[in-house]
Amino acid sequence: MLNNENRNVLILVALISIIGILLLVAVTSRFGPGISHDSVAYIYASRSFLNGNGLKYFGYEAPYVQWPPLLPVVLAVFGGLGIDAFTASILINIISFSLTIFFTGAWLNRCIKFQPLVITGVLMVLLSIPLTYVSKYAWSEPLFILFTTLFLFISGLFIEEENKRNFFLSALFAALACLTRYIGIILIITGIIVVFIKRKGIRKKILDSVLFGFISSLPLSLWL
Numbered sequence: 001m002l003n004n005e006n007r008n009v010l011i012l013v014a015l016i017s018i019i020g021i022l023l024l025v026a027v028t029s030r031f032g033p034g035i036s037h038d039s040v041a042y043i044y045a046s047r048s049f050l051n052g053n054g055l056k057y058f059g060y061e062a063p064y065v066q067w068p069p070l071l072p073v074v075l076a077v078f079g080g081l082g083i084d085a086f087t088a089s090i091l092i093n094i095i096s097f098s099l100t101i102f103f104t105g106a107w108l109n110r111c112i113k114f115q116p117l118v119i120t121g122v123l124m125v126l127l128s129i130p131l132t133y134v135s136k137y138a139w140s141e142p143l144f145i146l147f148t149t150l151f152l153f154i155s156g157l158f159i160e161e162e163n164k165r166n167f168f169l170s171a172l173f174a175a176l177a178c179l180t181r182y183i184g185i186i187l188i189i190t191g192i193i194v195v196f197i198k199r200k201g202i203r204k205k206i207l208d209s210v211l212f213g214f215i216s217s218l219p220l221s222l223w224l
Contacts (some may be wrong), residue, residue, distance in 0.1 A: 010109060068223060140181055
């Protein structure tokens with residue numbers, strides 16, 4: 001249960017995350033998202049997928065394998081709803097940026113007792129130049145950062161309370177991070193180590209570590 005002080009901090013964190021939404025809207029409203037070589041690859045693959053031709057890389061008759069498939073698939077889903085890839089990428093980045101701010105604040109609020117320091121940390125995320133920079137481009141980084149933040153937040157809850165929900169949510173967010181960027185495999189390794197350390201008994205440690213690794217790596221394995 002949250003006490004009044006923690007609840008007030010989370011309300012303030014939520015307000016700061018809303019400011020993050022307004023910030024990105026202001027940054028992208030005039031010219032849309034920034035576009036780079038990677039952006040073209042994501043958007044082309046999403047259109048190819050939406051047209052029933054699978055995920056293809058632009059400029060070559062080759063499959064899209066340089067990155068995992070999640071962002072193009074999500075863009076294709078938006079495309080199926082009648083939302084173009086440029087607008088969809090802005091929406092994805094705005095949601096990712098705002099939720100990253102909020103869950104960073106929620107995470108800090110659980111770890112730090114000095115409330116002004118929590119708010120300072122959240123403001124640092126809001127005003128982070130690298131985070132704002134990647135969030136204005138049609139890139140997979142904002143989505144990956146969100147899944148990484150959620151993984152760290154839920155893993156922290158799992159360390160405090162070893163229940164099934166936290167176990168499976170940690171595996172889910174590690175899997176989603178891997179489907180966004182290949183470097184997400186680090187989260188799988190991290191999760192396995194956390195589970196092995198926290199579980200009691202060598203048999204339980206091994207079985208649950210293997211289970212976590214299997215669940216979190218299965219989507220990426222199927223993709224590969």
